[in-house]
Amino acid sequence: MTQAKPANATGLQRLSRRILQTSFRTHILISAVLRIALICYGQIHDSRSAVPYTDIDYKVVTDGARQVLAGETPFARHTYRYSPIMAYLQTLNILLHPAWGKLLYATFDLIIATLIYRLVHMEIKSQYQKTVQHLLSKFNRPQESDQSLDALDERSHPENLARASACFWLYNPLTAVISTRGSGDCFSSFFVILTIYLLLKAEHKGSHSHWLIFGAGLAHGLVIHLRLYPLLFSLAYYLSLSTRLTQTPWDFLGQVLRPNRQQLCLVIGTLVSLVAFTWTFYRMYGWEYIYEAYLYHFVRKDPRHNFSLQFLLQYLGSATSAVEPSLFLKLLVMAPQFLLILHLSLSFGQFRQTLPFCIFAVAFVVVTYNSVVTSQYFIWYLAILPLCLNNFKLLSWRRCFGLLILWLLAQGLWLLPAYLLEFRTWNTFYWIGLQGGVFFAANGYILEQLLSHYGFTQFKISYRKLL
Numbered sequence: 347m348t349q350a351k352p353a354n355a356t357g358l359q360r361l362s363r364r365i366l367q368t369s370f371r372t373h374i375l376i377s378a379v380l381r382i383a384l385i386c387y388g389q390i391h392d393s394r395s396a397v398p399y400t401d402i403d404y405k406v407v408t409d410g411a412r413q414v415l416a417g418e419t420p421f422a423r424h425t426y427r428y429s430p431i432m433a434y435l436q437t438l439n440i441l442l443h444p445a446w447g448k449l450l451y452a453t454f455d456l457i458i459a460t461l462i463y464r465l466v467h468m469e470i471k472s473q474y475q476k477t478v479q480h481l482l483s484k485f486n487r488p489q490e491s492d493q494s495l496d497a498l499d500e501r502s503h504p505e506n507l508a509r510a511s512a513c514f515w516l517y518n519p520l521t522a523v524i525s526t527r528g529s530g531d532c533f534s535s536f537f538v539i540l541t542i543y544l545l546l547k548a549e550h551k552g553s554h555s556h557w558l559i560f561g562a563g564l565a566h567g568l569v570i571h572l573r574l575y576p577l578l579f580s581l582a583y584y585l586s587l588s589t590r591l592t593q594t595p596w597d598f599l600g601q602v603l604r605p606n607r608q609q610l611c612l613v614i615g616t617l618v619s620l621v622a623f624t625w626t627f628y629r630m631y632g633w634e635y636i637y638e639a640y641l642y643h644f645v646r647k648d649p650r651h652n653f654s655l656q657f658l659l660q661y662l663g664s665a666t667s668a669v670e671p672s673l674f675l676k677l678l679v680m681a682p683q684f685l686l687i688l689h690l691s692l693s694f695g696q697f698r699q700t701l702p703f704c705i706f707a708v709a710f711v712v713v714t715y716n717s718v719v720t721s722q723y724f725i726w727y728l729a730i731l732p733l734c735l736n737n738f739k740l741l742s743w744r745r746c747f748g749l750l751i752l753w754l755l756a757q758g759l760w761l762l763p764a765y766l767l768e769f770r771t772w773n774t775f776y777w778i779g780l781q782g783g784v785f786f787a788a789n790g791y792i793l794e795q796l797l798s799h800y801g802f803t804q805f806k807i808s809y810r811k812l813l
Contacts, residue, residue, distance in 0.1 A: 365513060366506045370463055373509070374456055377516040381452040384526040385445050397769075401722070403428075404436075404447060404528025411436040419631045427638045429572050430627050432530055451525045454532045458539060459512045462732045465543045465702075467508035470736065472550060473699070511732040520721070521728055529722045535729035537569035538576055542702055542733070545586060548608070549698050556611045559587065563615020570616070571623040574643060575712050575726060578687055580616070582695030582704045584609055591696060598692075653719035653760060655786040658779025660717070683715035702733035703800060707793065714789040721757075740799040749792050756781075756788035 388399040410420030410433035420426050420433040438446040515521060525532045544562035548555040566583065569576045585592060585601065587608040592598050605613065627635050654660075656679065687708050694704035709727035713719060738746070760781040763774035 366509055370509055370512065373513055373516055374459065377459065377522075378452075378456060381455060381522055381526055382449075384522060385448045385452065388448070388526060389445060399527060400448075401524075401527040401529050403530070403722075407432050407436050407528075407530070408439045408444070408447065412440050415440055419634065421631060421634050421638050427642055428530075429623075429639055430631065430635070431572065431623075432533075435530075435533070447530075448526050448528050451528065451530060451532050452522075454536050455521065455525045456516075458532060458536050458729060459516045461536070461539050461543055462515055463508045463512040465539070465546065465733060466511045466736070467504045468550070469546060469699075470504035470507050507736050511735050514732045514735060515729070518728065521725060524722055524725055529725070531573075531722050531725040532729070534569050534572045534576070535725055537565045537572070538579070538705070539729060539733070541565045541569070541576075541579075541583065542705060542730075545583060545612075545701065546698055556607060559608050559611040560615040563612045563617075564619040566612070567616040567619025567621075568623060570620050574640065575709070578708055578712055579705050581688070581691040582701060582708060583612060585691060585695045586698050586701045586704075587612060588696060592692060653721075653757075653782055653785050654717055655715075655782050656717045657782050658775065661775055661779070679717075680715075683711060686711045686715075702730060703737055706730040706734050707797070710789070710793055714786060714793070734800075737800055738796065740801045741795070745795070745799075749795060752788050753792060756785040760785055 391399040406423060406426055407420075407428060409423040410426040410428070410430075413420050413422045414430070414433050415437055420428075420430050426433070435450060436447040521532070541562045544558045544565065548558035548562070551558060562583070566576065566580070584605075587606065588601055589606055590597070590601075592601055601609075627639075690704055690707045690711065694700040694707065706727055709730060713723045713726055716723065741749075760778065763772075763777035763781060766772040767774045767778065
């Protein structure tokens, strides 16, 4: 028994080493084949099963695309409540093949992995060079502009960490299934990560930094146009470009009233992109577009079962009364969410090194506290999580697996009464509401663990190799 544990540990180390030694291009090709296989499976499954593999939203957007090709508004399709861009992207579903949109979203899955790889590699390398320069300065050694990576421990090498982060996304079964079912959340997630990438890259490009930040603003404006939730990332983006800390309300007011050039570039880029897309489609589709794509989400009532803590309250309200909740009650429900977002933005958003974790934590809070939560929404923070993996080294492997099992178990406990309601027509609404509370509590605990175990990147450097 005493020899079995080292053997198992060695086996896991060999497996992880083999994965890391495989080139990133090979991982991309393997992941592409897996996603194509899932798309083909989905086509066969839908033709033979009463329970479809394809997401219902994919069918709604396809119907919207059919309306566009007929010269009509995509909002003529009942329950179409997305940007018209999504309908335009899926027009080839009608002209070419019904699975075109799935292939497009799966491609964005792979592009996201490439962006994760480049961003993590860039940040780890930059942080390593800063560490080396600090180390050399302590020993009065000459500092070179481009430090070699030979002195790094293998586990801290930028290439290995970047590859591991990208593989975390590529081989995540949830993300692969959701994109191949036809969910467009990976499309919007790409622009969220692109915004972070451009903001962090601007720190290393002195002469072109303002253009990169303006480009980040353009990407941020577009993703707000596509989905409203990235609007809540704006404060963190804005504060990360500040040259001074925000410690008091007066400091915060000064940040807003006296932005620096970089913050102005971000704001202008965001407004240019958001206004351009929104105004264009408003001219094309009128007030119906504004209401269905934006305002509807503020007055939305969804009594159908979902993961949200607020599901049971919405269900009982729709079943027993037509009275609208008071403004005070709505604010009371939303206050904890916005206070958490403000706290996270001020705590982690003021430094570019902690910006990815800040956006992840904010997205996690947005999903957890949202009035409607479905499995597609998990992509909002799962896409950003790989950018932060290197900052969770304080978490042991046992605790990591424990948190993962807790997250999956909380979902499984919810899925049982949801299945009995959907397919066995049992009255399990109160059961679903209870499990929604359990899922909410589990997510709260997971976020607390991630916050308490967050740490900056640390390197094991051989000083002999460095010299």
